[in-house]
Amino acid sequence: MVTVRKSVLKGIVAASLVAVAGVGLSPATASADVTPVTLVNGVLSTVGGCQTTIRELIVFCTGAETLTRRSPLLLDLNPVGTNIVVLGAGLFDDGTMRDMLIDRLQAALYLAQRYPAAPIITSGGAPKSGVTEARAMRDWLVANGVHPGRITEEGRSGSTVQNAQFTSQILADRGATGVVVVSSANHVERAMIDFRVAVAGRMLVAGVIAAT
Template identity: 50%
Template sequence: MNNLKKKLGLALALTLSTATFATAYATSEPETAQTADVHVNSIRNDESTSDRIEKYKEMAMYYYWHGGDIKQAEEEIFKGITLKGKYDVVENAFKAASSLDPYDLDLKFSLASTQIIQKKTAEALETYNQILNLDPNHFNANLLYGVYSKVNGDHASYKKAISKLKQIDAKKANEYLQKLETTESIIKEKLNTSAPSNLPQKDHAIVILGYALADDGSMREPLIERLKAGLAIAKQYPNSKIIVTGGVPKKGITEADAMSSWLISQGIEKDRIILENKSTDTVENALFTTEKLVKDGIRDVTLVTSASHMRRALTVFKEASDFYDKMTGESSERNFTNVVYLDYPSIEEAHEVSKDEIFVICRDLFRTSGIWQYPDLQR
């Protein structure tokens, strides 16, 4: 920990103290031009290789969360490379770090993850292939290379990867095949625009997923629409608990805080509402909420989110629930139903699943299963 603080301090010493940066990072507030400049100006070739690698990793994670001065990064660090957005900075930071240490497979894995985020499938598959050339028994790289190849239409590479996974660890390979089979079933599930009529009257919770707040802390339309859908179910099932989940603060207000206040203003009793206000994305929504489901003995869950988000949400909540069952040694047999805010022109269009959506669903399934997209840095 002391070494990490020292390295972070070096990266920020020019214009910002480590304490100031830690506060900005923890609260996820919009960055200023000053904080963006820190990451660009702090990497110099007269520093040790390890320090430069750490600073590239720190730059990558900072831009992953906050964005920054793209033009300055383009002109001062990644000369000759046109950057189109914050993930370009993340990608090129990991490329630079990997060039400094081509033996570090975690850096290559992080690079591939960023390429997947940007829908650069061919580039990501090539990066995974580099990892496998160096370590043919790398379980996670084989898994992701195989599954993403299949989504991309390359079934031969998928079959080859699965065969290799079974050689490496047959039990673990079969567990992932079961997860993928479950996910395929979820993708085919019907999306409901209103609550089913037969939901349990006991040990049931309505889980409303958050959506990023505006910079002033106000709720955007998708979040308000999700809340309206959740409120309708809450009125129909007055004995059900309501869990609001989302932790990224804006102006000191988390999504869960804002959601709770809105529900209370609509007549929902405060003691019905459970706040999950630590999560930063869908995967953490699922993991942190499931912990609360276990604690409260809740067996049945109705997820509420946008139609475009529901299949991914169901996938990660099912995976998180299975993980907690495994960890606690219990079989909750937790049942998930769904109600969506329809953010498509029609329900028929909502049921059409694109290749891009399947990529994102698989990515978050793997993250929920314990495979960090940025090893040791970010789930």
């Protein structure tokens, strides 16, 4: 296992902050000595500070980001190559969705409406009454105006790690350049770490927090 000293990690984050300044963005603080580093949503993702194969660096860099409900910069820069991935949460026994999952879908719907060129992936298996999380999410998005042709279902995964692994293959097959992971506040950071590990530095990963 590769071990990276914290001073090295801070140096990489500092370099990312210099890159942020170079493109005219305004982080709330420019000091890599502050952990976590407070940034507008997705800046470290966009400048590549978290694009690596080293898990320790992924964990540190992800923890240094400020994750919000706002649209990540990644979608503004490249909406066509960036996929919106909304992660499932356990369905009720009758196949209907919990409020937590509907909150995630509301956040994904906002992004879908603001960035109509961005493809969408619903990720989650764990079927109840014959309905997977991915299918329940797809049906909700379609019912709320999203064209079904934009949505790909990943309905095999039973964990966040599998969400990342199975979805990363879909992303690679379609030549995606980035992904925005949508999940609940207590889950987004872990999900981003798993996605960053799964894509192994091949694309940018950002995140959006749902209302709950």
